[in-house]
Amino acid sequence: MRRNALMGNPLKLATLIVALAFFMVPQVYAQAQPEQGNREGAFWFNKMAAALRSLNFEAAIIYVQRDQVEPYRWLHGADSNGEETELVIRLNGPDFRAIRIGDSASYFIPSGNSYTVNASSLFGLIPPAFYQSFEEIADDYHVVAVGGARVLDRKAQYIRVLSNDGVRYGYSVWVDKETGMLLKATMVSAQGEVIEQLQLASLRILDGFPGHLADLSHVPKPPQLTNPSHESETQYQLEPTWSPQGYERLRQDHHRVLLSGNPVDYYLYSDGLSDYSVYITPVEQGDVHEWSIEGTETLYTELKNQFRVTIVGKIPLAIAHRVAAEVRMKVVEERPDGS
Known part of the structure; x- marks a missing residue:
């Protein structure tokens, strides 16, 4: 009887359809928003990973952990064959240096315990996952695009990398919108406490391979650690x-x-x-x-x-x-x- 009454009254039927649409649209929109944020977050994460692999650049980077502040010099280049060379130099205290050529990373430690390992990224300053597609860590983390920002006088995209288990630490990351270059990153606990952070103090994108990296292939490597x-x-x-x-x-x-x-x-x-x-x-x-x-x-x-x-x-x-x-x-x- 109720259905027949509605069918016999087109005005009431139209009113009901509009009311249902009004209540359903916010729900559909709310479901679409996280999905869109995740897709955009993965897009910017992958753009950053590609930039860290392909850009030729010289940068100054500040690393902060509690009251400890360490400045570093960071250079990266990719030659015509796509082989990467990367150099990180600590500018305060003992002269620590790390050099990566292709998949070989050498750590020159003033104490004398220098070593070389097989690795496609340098360990310790920039998280290795930042150099990879987000799919590599998607089983344990998800990433969300939050909004725009300004970092180092550049337009940046702010993304958050959050753990799926809600326990382990995550990252807040700011990526240069133009080049995809990492500009700033903050490790954050599940409770929002800042664990450590790093930010570029200067950045120069180069047209070609950095000249300072050209001779690193001739530097004697420390002993090789096996797999x-x-x-x-x-x-x-x-x-x-x-x-x-x-x-x-x-x-x-x-x-x-x-x-x-x-x-x-x-x-x-x-x-x-x-x-x-x-x-x-x-x-x-x-x-x-x-x-x-x-x-x-x-x-x-x-x-x-x-x-x-x-x-x-x-x-x-x-x-x-x-x-x-x-x-x-x-x-x-x-x-x-x-x-």
């Missing part, structure tokens, strides 16, 4: 058995800590945006202290089977606690002959 699966053997019975989704083991070895001289088994993990290290060392007599500090660098230690397990990195304390809890005795695989 993680073939690195030097660790020596203690404990090892990490768990890492968060998306984190890969980049390095493991046994060495002595520079300042204390204590021997440690060392493991380095990264998901492309953040990283953490695991140190396992024998407990000294009378050493019963355990530490738990969350900040710009999370520090968590616990004693386990006569060893001290220490987690250090740009990760929330909850993740550091889980990593330490999952450090277990190594499983010894039996040989085919039963030995």
Whole structure:
């Protein structure tokens, strides 16, 4: 009866259709807005990644972590064959330098522990994920385009990279609208606390390969570290058995800590945006202290089977606690002959 009444009264039917449309449009619009923001965010992230690979530039960059402020010089060039050369120089304190030519990255450390690794980006200043398509981290993060801004007297696009688990740290990023160049980046906790930030203080886009990079191919490289699966053997019975989704083991070895001289088994993990290290060392007599500090660098230690397990990195304390809890005795695989 109700349907027939409506069909017999075209005016009431038209009014109902308009009312339904009025209530449905905001819902459809609300669903479309996040999707559009995600697409635009991925577009600008990928434009930044392409710029970091292809642009020839010289830049001054300021890195800030709490009250620590470090200036760096940053140069990048891509030759006619597409091979990249990258140079980062710390301008204060000891003369630290990092050089990457193609997929070979060398770190020149004043203490003498310089080394070379196979890597398609330099580690430590710019997150490795910034050099890759967003699809590489899409399982663990999503990116949203927020709006326009002005950075370094340039029109910039502001995007946010947020963790899907709502726990690990994310990034606020400002990208030059004209070139796609990274202008500013801030690592932020899930609670909005600034962990670290970096910003370009100057930027010069060059027409050709930077002249200062031309002779770097002749600089003698430090010793080569092998791939993680073939690195030097660790020596203690404990090892990490768990890492968060998306984190890969980049390095493991046994060495002595520079300042204390204590021997440690060392493991380095990264998901492309953040990283953490695991140190396992024998407990000294009378050493019963355990530490738990969350900040710009999370520090968590616990004693386990006569060893001290220490987690250090740009990760929330909850993740550091889980990593330490999952450090277990190594499983010894039996040989085919039963030995």
